[in-house]
Amino acid sequence: MFRKILIANRGEIACRVIETCRRLGVATVAVHSDIDRAARHVAMADEAVSLGGASPAESYLRGDAIIEAAIKTGAQAIHPGYGFLSENPDFVDAVEAAGLVFIGPSADAIRAMGLKDAAKSLMEKAGVPVVPGYHGAAQDNLAAEADKIGYPVLIKAVAGGGGKGMRRVERAQDFAQELEAAQTEAQKAFGNADVLVEKYVSTPRHIEVQVFGDGNDAVHLFERDCSLQRRHQKVIEEAPAPGMTDEMRAAMGEAAVRAAKAVGYAGAGTVEFIVDASDGLRADRFYFMEMNTRLQVEHPVTEEITGVDLVEWQLRVASGEALPLLQDQLSITGHAFEARIYAEDVAAGFLPAIGTLGHLRFADGARIDTGVRPGDEISPHYDPMIAKLTVHGPDRAAALAQLTRALQATEIGGTVTNIGFLAALSQHEGFSVGEVDTGLIARDLDTLVETPAPCTRTQALAGIAALGLDGDAPEFAGFSLWGAEGQSVDLQFGEAEVTASITTLGPGQFRVEVGGETHQITRTQNAWTIGDDTIAARVWCDGRQGAVFWGNTYAFTVPDPLDRHSDAASDGLTRAPMPGLVRVVDVTAGQQVAKGDRLLVLEAMKMEHALRADADGIVADVMVEGGAQVVAGAPLVRIEAKDG
Template structure:
């Protein structure tokens, strides 16, 4: 077994590999870009080597630098993780030429499955069912259009290289074929350097089911059951589960046998996944699935397979790469219970799932679920990399119980500082069709509006946010005391870009009313204990987790996260203090605009910096006429509370002759 390995990846997968290596007594070497200098994976590893600037093309895709780092640190092998160089056959050959072991399949196996057209031809020859279509080399537009006619619409145009939905177009009518072909070719060339496409019959109610396979250097190939990855948006997986709902013994036997046959056909060694497209229009049947592609690496969703088998797939990878036989034979691999995995991303579902890079002001995960993450509170999601925050995996004896546990774990996860898809994932877990196992790859698209809908903040969330913003604690002596009448405080917050203005009226010990002029919400037994706040509203007991950073407050209540920003008129106008000469950030956020330059004269009220925080834009304005002396920030910078942004010299007026007297 290896004594030291280098991990050619970052984030949660690097941390995942390090966890297994620690348990096995294997030392680890991390690599990191400039953007990851303080990343969790760097801190976890035994050693860490810088490999370049933030862009992946200048760091994590620089295979020669990674190999140099492995040799310099005495590592014996390189684990590629997934993504980046994990399916690059030239990198595999370079690793082996340097005398190192690549923890993954051979370059020949990767090449054999790297181009979809060649892979499907090979699978068809091996007897693995493939989707009817054209997988040849001819790329003339008129010829491809005629092939589409033969196949019958609707058809799917797919870039033959790469994956992840790039270079893919659904065409439902002949008149749309030419423009869709141009788009697929253009995207294939820009994403993979290859404009060639293949054309397949489109399965109208598709499910995506894949089989985990493993091979060793002793001729053994086994499967570790199947996973259902049908919950997707834009061909990107969202929630995965194992085993697939509705799976019959006959279907499972046919699909797993086909997967093992596919792996044997390319002499496959190490972890891989055979992906199938499945007819989901009715019950699963042995003649209703077709080979789609093979992922020649470990998958993001491998934890659900580990959940139902009780195995550590990274350990298997290491043992196989070290030349050991597979730890178990096929009849020794058990299927136990059901598992789900949900991917938590820094993205905004209400804005078309746009990535939301930025600071993670607060991160708290629940107990009772598996958490795979590469971040901590205080870290930031970089615009340079995939915006994944974490994966949550649940496991139980039944599908119903495992889904309940996943929903509970998502509802207890608190991430503040940037937009996330947590609410969307919870809505998906509550969807009746998904709960019944009746889903296909189009489910999210059909229900996206309902799944991403966000209503106004609850009165209770407003109460807790206001208490945190105003630093109110009912347990303090003389809280709210007045000689007559009731004490009242006005608070102005912003949530999801909308103003939330309320009066908090103190009615007695632990009793507070939230009023907006016409509506009154009364809360009793209000209490504060650290980051936890409690109250009672009628017969409902409320408990919230509240996190505050600068002028931002995040409330987790009944599984819903509501982010607020406290409006401070003085901070928004100048944020510069009495001298009005140092414009600082009122809270942690992302610089969206800097419309001024050093040396410019500006008028009172003119915008100096636009800062985005908690999904709201804050315009920092000049408090008087003056001159911009220096600008210390740029668009795209993430700045913390109190960071100096602009130095500003207010205009000083000399008294004129008439008024100049003592």
């Protein structure tokens, strides 16, 4: 076993690796950017080295600086986590050339699986089923290849991942436009515009198999179902896959092991399959999509059902040990779910968000993988993941009930999150009975993203929190010995504004008038009694933002009367929803636009976001150029309504 390793990553995966290293007695070295200097992974590690900068290119993607840090600190090996340099074969070569061990597969294995077209050709030779399609190098006659395959087809970047460079095409007349868009996005994201074309599976499920190899032998640790996706991004993962038969599990597992052995795989990897579920799960209806030559974000669900610490296995195999267990020693116990909690504005189209985590409290009994603590900032420079919440139960129904409970009990204040969306998804009728496919979220998106309106009892609790009357000190806050004291506060829940009038009747006793209702409320320790009902609600407020946590998260703000302005002043103005880089400006002054037309593209948090016109009109002013860095709220384009 290694004495000391360096972790070339940040956030929750860096913290996750450190936890296993602590248990094994392995010393750890963290690396960090300037803005991550006080991050959780830095505090957890035994040593830390600054890489400088803020953006990934200035810090976590600097392979030479990372290798230098490993040598300087006496680390014997580098664990790449996932993302950043984890699947960069040139980095692997550089690590080994420096006399260090890369905790992961060989550079040759990464290269073999790195390009989807070459990987699929290799898999065909290894006897692994692949989706019908064109995976050749020639890129000049793709439309004809699509015609041969038959529509609908899927265009995919050969060097792709995360849904970038991917387009579904339903009709031949749309192919050229979608191809150009996919190639442009692939070039920007991966520096490679080449794509492949394959048959689009109409009722697809995304089922992946965890494999592990030591360079000589390989095993699989069963499957994960990752079908709950939005725009090809995984949302909730589970293991094992619902409806999986013993026959299909064996067939998929054997195919995944063949894939790993075909490249002499060492370390943790995932073989991803697309499954045609139009006729249930059948052993002749799964096809190889790609192999991720690293640990996956969703690996905790596999750990929960197998009892295996995959990071420990990575360390043992990389240090020269054989596979810790053979295939017949591995088994499945129970069921597990993982939900990815993000700072993102669901109502605004899942836009990544930033903010300070003024309040952070996770549910008891759930496994939490996180890289943040209360008070930490969600930065625009990195992925806005706050945590991964994983639950395990004796069966799927029990685990799913635990997932819902844990999501509803999670409290995050200071930024918008997708927790409400995740909780709604966990209670979706089809998902509850295991009827999942990759189109489920898109079909029911309107229902899943509905924001519950706060009742007057919720508003009353928000008013108490906004006035600072929910604390224990001073005990008689808001109460005068010679009589009840009244106060009022304006609150804003989304677009709705209410006024709460609060009379403090005694220590922890209030009468609140809001929305035409009057509530008698008593606070005792962490419980609230409203009328005759005692409820398990919690409140938080910091300055002008707060939240009531009561089954859902009801975020509110306290408007600043000095900061109010006329809606007319900003009518027709498109502003930056977050800090970012303006990639493309599509319009010019005087141009006519229709509602939904793209105005510009803003790049933020590793994703591109198209900003579109809210209504028909004429572009009156363009206040930004391509290449400009803008702050949140910056005016970008102003549109005037057409006369008449």
